[in-house]
Amino acid sequence: MRINGVELCFETFGSPSDPAVLLIHGACASMLWWETELCTALAARGRFVVRYDNRDTGLSESYPPGQPGYALSDMVLDAVGILDALGVARAHVVGRSMSGAIALALGVEHADRVASLTFVATTTGDPDLPQMTEAFLEASAVESSSDVESIVSVLRAYAGSSPYFDEEHVRRLAVQDVARTVNLESAMTNHFRIEFDAPRDGGFGDVVAPTLVVHGSLDPVFPLAHGEALRDAVPGASLLVLDSVGHDLPRPVWPEFVDALVRHTA
Template identity: 55%
Template sequence: MENFYSVNGIEICAETYGDPADPAVLLIHGATASMLWWDSRLCTELAARGRFVIRYDQRDTGRSTSFPVGKPGYAMSSLAGDAVGLLDVLGIERAHVVAQSMSGGIALILGVDYPSRVASLTFVSTSTGDEGLPPPSVSYADTPDLGDPAAVEEYVVRSIEAEAAGHFDEAAARDLVRRDMARARNYEASLTNHFAMTFDGPRNGGFGDLTMPVLVMHGDADPLLPLPHGEAVRDAVPGARLVVLDGMGHGLSAPYWKSFVDEVAS
């Protein structure tokens, strides 16, 4: 069941799975994505492996607090602070943090600036952002009229398809987008504000300063952040381990859930 929590002066909507006495796993999805993008069946599978799973709407997604479109007034470090604040209100001292895509930057801040709160880090389909890494090969449709819900739905569905590298289930994608749009406080802000925030980083170091176990999971068919991005994360973190998912695109599609659960719950 979804619950609202007061965190850093805003409301965060979160949902948990499993026994709170089990080791906690905090799932943080990427830009524009609410908690729904961590499929409930995946969360259930992970909880069944003895993990207390937390998925949540970051600010400007889902049912959490929304900010003026194009003027979010916060930084990536604010999103990291929200993650810590959520752990606080849930009474969780340390969590295994799993971050997808853009939220790899949030995980980095957590690992460097809040190391006592992080049992391990898993970076999924993310990047160091270093110069010289290969550019995206994916192409997207033109941004639609954000006042036209049907056009917005089609745009997001087609974006999922473009990133899927052959693992695209149109019915599932359309269902996800419709549910996401229906529960969002402001879907235009969801599509806009994470790209308009300030992209700051850790105060106390970088990838090379991470001291907890680090796992990198990356698809070798990722058209948005090609595999060298995941390899760069592995190479930047002392002792990090890379798991390459054959044929996976940018999103963690259903055929790869078992591999994901096996790694995160190991």
């Protein structure tokens, strides 16, 4: 649909009469990385699940590589526009990695549209928090290329030392993602070039929605201290630590994640 002046692709699971859960993925990732089976499992527990392609991913609006014609504030309005298009007054918003910033801006600037917030593998951005692990920096320090194997390699690095990394599952998703992405080079680069201009007035301490923080114990990108700091920054927030998980959400922990999200969105 044309939303907020651009073409956005989204998909829903479950009944619109159930509480809505809006899944927003992080940098470079299309909605496919909120796996269909995971969305179906949430829908089966009485949730109206919405996933979508952010700009420059999947089938949504694409811009020239290195020249994103939008800022984070535009991506926030995209999320609001999708809720409007679906007739959803309030949604349980789940922001993953970079899109924790989108979730935060929704919670601060559009609090009336947010029933709850969940931050998955994200950070407050405090410069005093631990840096990315040396192992991750070494594994990811390769020239970026837009093909299936490079995506698999990058996601292997994001999983860190987790025993749950499923290379064949990741490769199958990468093949699907490459096939449906308008411009893969733009998808792999443009989110790192945008201006993070939201929220403009407020921060984590101003969030009033019930908040759940979900973080992997082995996250090599934002080590666990980032999740703990985020929990402490949001009034009343709780933290779910996924044992032996990196900067991803692997299949073996889906039951634990789904149970926690269902409780949080009840």
